[in-house]
Amino acid sequence: MRKILSVIKREYLQIVRTKGFIIGTILGPVLMASFIIIPIVVSLVSVEKQEYISVIDLSQNIFVDLEKKLDAKLKDGSPRYVLEQYKLRGDVEELRQRLNERVLNKELSAYIFIPENISNGGEAEYVSEHVSDFDKIENVHKAINSVIIERRLKVGGLDPEKIGKYMKPVGLKTIKVSKRGEEEDTGGTFIVSYVLVIILYATLFYYGSIILRGVIEEKSSRVIEVILSSLRPFQLMAGKILGIAAVGFTQYVIWGLFGITAVTYSGALISGLFPTAGSFKIPSIPIYIFIYFVIFFILGYFLYGTLYAAVGSMVNSEKEAQQFLFPVSMFLVIPMLLMVYILRSPDSTLSVVLSLIPFFSPILMLLRICVLLPPFIEIGGSILLLIMNTLLMIWLAAKIYRIGILMYGKRPNFKEIVKWVRYK
Amino acid sequence: MNALEVENISKSFGDFYAVKNLSFFIPHGIIYGLLGPNGAGKTTAIRMVMNIIVPDEGNIKVLGRKIDEKMKEKIGYLPEDRGLYPKMKVGELLLFMAELKGLKREEAKKRIDFWLEKLSLQDWKGKKVEELSRGMQQKIQFIVTVIHKPDFIILDEPFSGLDPVNTKLLKDIMLEMKTDGCTIIFSTHRMEQVEMICDNICLINKGKMVLEGNLDEIKNQYGKNTIVLGYEGEADFIRDFKEIDRIDDYGKYMEIRVKEQTDAQDLLDKLVGKIRINRFEVKEPTLNAIFIEKVQEKNAKDSISN
Numbered sequence: 001m002r003k004i005l006s007v008i009k010r011e012y013l014q015i016v017r018t019k020g021f022i023i024g025t026i027l028g029p030v031l032m033a034s035f036i037i038i039p040i041v042v043s044l045v046s047v048e049k050q051e052y053i054s055v056i057d058l059s060q061n062i063f064v065d066l067e068k069k070l071d072a073k074l075k076d077g078s079p080r081y082v083l084e085q086y087k088l089r090g091d092v093e094e095l096r097q098r099l100n101e102r103v104l105n106k107e108l109s110a111y112i113f114i115p116e117n118i119s120n121g122g123e124a125e126y127v128s129e130h131v132s133d134f135d136k137i138e139n140v141h142k143a144i145n146s147v148i149i150e151r152r153l154k155v156g157g158l159d160p161e162k163i164g165k166y167m168k169p170v171g172l173k174t175i176k177v178s179k180r181g182e183e184e185d186t187g188g189t190f191i192v193s194y195v196l197v198i199i200l201y202a203t204l205f206y207y208g209s210i211i212l213r214g215v216i217e218e219k220s221s222r223v224i225e226v227i228l229s230s231l232r233p234f235q236l237m238a239g240k241i242l243g244i245a246a247v248g249f250t251q252y253v254i255w256g257l258f259g260i261t262a263v264t265y266s267g268a269l270i271s272g273l274f275p276t277a278g279s280f281k282i283p284s285i286p287i288y289i290f291i292y293f294v295i296f297f298i299l300g301y302f303l304y305g306t307l308y309a310a311v312g313s314m315v316n317s318e319k320e321a322q323q324f325l326f327p328v329s330m331f332l333v334i335p336m337l338l339m340v341y342i343l344r345s346p347d348s349t350l351s352v353v354l355s356l357i358p359f360f361s362p363i364l365m366l367l368r369i370c371v372l373l374p375p376f377i378e379i380g381g382s383i384l385l386l387i388m389n390t391l392l393m394i395w396l397a398a399k400i401y402r403i404g405i406l407m408y409g410k411r412p413n414f415k416e417i418v419k420w421v422r423y424k
Numbered sequence: 425m426n427a428l429e430v431e432n433i434s435k436s437f438g439d440f441y442a443v444k445n446l447s448f449f450i451p452h453g454i455i456y457g458l459l460g461p462n463g464a465g466k467t468t469a470i471r472m473v474m475n476i477i478v479p480d481e482g483n484i485k486v487l488g489r490k491i492d493e494k495m496k497e498k499i500g501y502l503p504e505d506r507g508l509y510p511k512m513k514v515g516e517l518l519l520f521m522a523e524l525k526g527l528k529r530e531e532a533k534k535r536i537d538f539w540l541e542k543l544s545l546q547d548w549k550g551k552k553v554e555e556l557s558r559g560m561q562q563k564i565q566f567i568v569t570v571i572h573k574p575d576f577i578i579l580d581e582p583f584s585g586l587d588p589v590n591t592k593l594l595k596d597i598m599l600e601m602k603t604d605g606c607t608i609i610f611s612t613h614r615m616e617q618v619e620m621i622c623d624n625i626c627l628i629n630k631g632k633m634v635l636e637g638n639l640d641e642i643k644n645q646y647g648k649n650t651i652v653l654g655y656e657g658e659a660d661f662i663r664d665f666k667e668i669d670r671i672d673d674y675g676k677y678m679e680i681r682v683k684e685q686t687d688a689q690d691l692l693d694k695l696v697g698k699i700r701i702n703r704f705e706v707k708e709p710t711l712n713a714i715f716i717e718k719v720q721e722k723n724a725k726d727s728i729s730n
Contacts, residue, residue: 222507
């Protein structure tokens, strides 16, 4: 046991001291925070400027209405869109040619071409140098659309204002009911589930690949045989996996502290910095979700950690490892693909069955716990199955590892690996 | 009591027998040469002794009992495929390795300083392993093998990559350790080194034992049937003499094995005047010659029986 402790200590110190770890630990939360903060900041500080748009109106009579509809204002109160009407004299193509040039010369940001039959199925055209500002295009589209629809309603003898009132959309609030009572849910459940599952998924992958790299390093630097003259292979494997687990624990504690600080202060910070952003509410997360998160992370870590260790022992280089990693990675990726389905119908039979499958359960059962708390028998069952499967995998991985780490040269095939497991 | 008893061990990987029915005994306090051509099964045999792989059949007793984890603290092992953690600092690495051998921290630190000093590596203690030259890494590896004062050490090609000065340094340490009662297995195919320091040898080929015993006795068995001839000139005509068994020509000198009941003096008479003779010595065959002969003899036998 003392020797395993030495291995754990070595693994831990070697990783924690690397630049990669330090950067990753600090950058992780910064990155997360920036996903939330940067879009807010950008939308608040970005400057919109006035845009000149020409309109060729072959239907002859919608320009005025269009100008009224496109009445967005800039912050200083001047109109955002300045429209000018082009009277058609002569050839359409020639006119378009001229306008194209003006667009390219940046005199115009765009021009709109309205065909004669716009009211009866004709298509308007929006011509610009870049057509990736979806927001602006959407505004223009909506404006033309509503002008034409109002026109059609009037022709049919209907009052657009009344119709507008009749067609007003109905609101729908979503309320989550749980044992704690009713709570209004503005997408918080979804975000929390999503973030937790992504963190679980990413860290399982991350620590798995650290284990993989460590095993391959020991093998390729040939230090393995010296180590094995003091330790059993299983002790080394266990020490390595536990050592990296300690690294993970450290990282989670640091992230946790970041997280708590962020939750406590970010709302105040954002509304303080940008009063216009409105109140910023972090959804409250029940404590049991965190407890299950820890349980499923630990079990998932040991399951995938041993698989990565076994894969590392089979190969000579990280490049070679890719092929063997494929099935392991699939076990992690499949639950991510099933995520949308589980979120939609978390209590369907299929969801229950999928979340009981040990390779999937760390991610899928956690997801179900986030969305609706399943009966304890299901959670307990999935944990039990997961533990059993993890023990089985540790047994299997230890058998592969003990032979694999001493095998150099040709990559083993499946038959050979089965043989390794059977060796005395 | 023997330091090592290997009884009838076999190990196969699939259809391939790496070691077959191998037995040998190593008395306490000697240097034992484990010899054999590449791929003979030396490393597999050593790994079984170290309990890194388990034999399919047979028994191994180290220092009187079956090897276990506790026992490994009394054994030092320098594998042929050597390696250290390249990113670790020399001092940390040695401390880690010493802890794995069950040494207490304080004691380990003292010994690390002692050995680094002895092998003039003290300035490298804080450097990363990957910054060291091959030869220096080799010496670090040697320290790893002996830091815990083992009673029994296995050295697989310990001198490869070392210059003559460092080779002598390590060889002297080996002899010192032998004097202190340590038993040493020395595996190599450098025969002149074996002749210099080994008491007993075991020659294996294709997983089987070919020759075993006390080095002097083995050589005596062959008798003084070898002539070392130092010469200048064209000496190829000697090959036609009927009393010649075999010749290993090294250019400046040749080792000539003569048939039984040949008088070396007659041979000398035949040579006088034909070539310039710088040296003419009658002696036992070198281990090198025995090694080559035994391996070739065995391979020939195998190809017939196949």
